[in-house]
Amino acid sequence: MKNLLEDTVVGIYLDLVAKMPGACTCASCKEDALAYVLNKTRPRYSGGTDTGMALIALDLQKDQTRAQLAVIVLDAIQRVAANPRHPAH
Ligand SMILES: [Zn+2]
Structure with a gap:
């Protein structure tokens, strides 16, 4: 699942x-960007049954789900870019 x-x-x-x-x-x-995204998305994808996993697999293939994830990923990239753990390049 994870x-x-x-x-x-x-x-x-x-x-x-x-x-x-x-x-x-x-x-x-x-790492920071992915941690941010997974913190936001994991609650929606918790559950460990086989049926649950099949539904998650299906859901993750949908364009709509990928579009929703893309919004969060974009947000994460921008947050990290605005506040990186290292000095700006
Ligand atoms: Zn960096």
Whole structure:
């Protein structure tokens, strides 16, 4: 369950961050952005039954779900870019 959501979020993150010239893609910025997204999205994707996992897998393939996740990922990238753990490059 956890990996399913994380894989989807990482995929969306890599896709979006590549389109944002100003975004830093170092390990700590990536980690911060992904932690922010997963904190916001995990409550929606908790549950451990097989049926639950099948529903999550289906949900994560929907364009609508991916669009909603993309909004959160974009927010995370901007937050991290505005307040990186390291000095600006
Ligand atoms: Zn960075």
